[in-house]
Amino acid sequence: MKRFEEKTISSTTIYKGKIIDLRVEDVLLPDGKSAKRELVDHPGAVAILAITDDKKILLVEQYRKALKRSIIEIPAGKIESGEDKELTAIRELEEETGYGSCKFTYMQSFATSPGFANEIVHMYLARQLYKVENPAQGDEDEFIRILECTIEEAEQMVLEEQIYDAKTAFAILYAKKLMEC
Structure with missing residues (x-):
């Protein structure tokens, strides 16, 4: 061994x-x-860092029962059985925000809680966004508010603990680096 x-x-x-x-x-x-x-055991998930042409990040606010509070996150969702990860990300972006993307790029994957869970999140970058005419509807038990914010506003939300999850904090760091280039 x-x-x-x-x-x-x-x-x-x-x-x-x-x-x-x-x-x-x-x-x-x-x-x-x-x-x-x-x-x-978790089937895995996707998360999407969606950046508008005017360099704003698309975020969603929703209530998280496990935390007993509402938090602001990047769009994300569970991979359905047999579903391709990139197609999951495209679907989740549309369902949660009403946007599609002309430029979808894989960023990286990471474990969320390796001490007790096997969930892996696969993160994608979505650019060249467009409004979808008839977007796919999300889960019927999912209530979401869509936000667009600058990187500075997102950083402030992290400091104020409105953004409270690791995938979103990671995405904001990544977005900041992207926008510096």
Whole structure:
């Protein structure tokens, strides 16, 4: 066994949901001892840094039950079973903002909570935006307010904790660097 690897002895799924599955694994540690791991299985998600021609970032505000508050984020969503990541990003941008993009570019992927979840977010940059005539409708239980803001306004929202999630803070740092070029 490798120095930091844990070998799974047994795995039990304790919940299968619409968005996540939960499982408990018994693992063998590198020192020979055993431990339990509570893990969340997630199909992955996309996030979109959408920048208008006048250098504004498209953001969405929505209530997040897990946090018990409304936060401002970049558009994002879960990858549906068998769906291509880029097509998910194109769909989510349209559903959440009513915009499409002529220039869609993959940025990078990252783990959100690697201590207990396998969710990977795939981030895309959307430029040359256009308003979609009849945009696809989002989830019926999703209530969203769309915002356009400058990089300076977005940075202020981070400081005021209106922007409170890592993917959006990361996207703002990326956007700032882009706009400096």
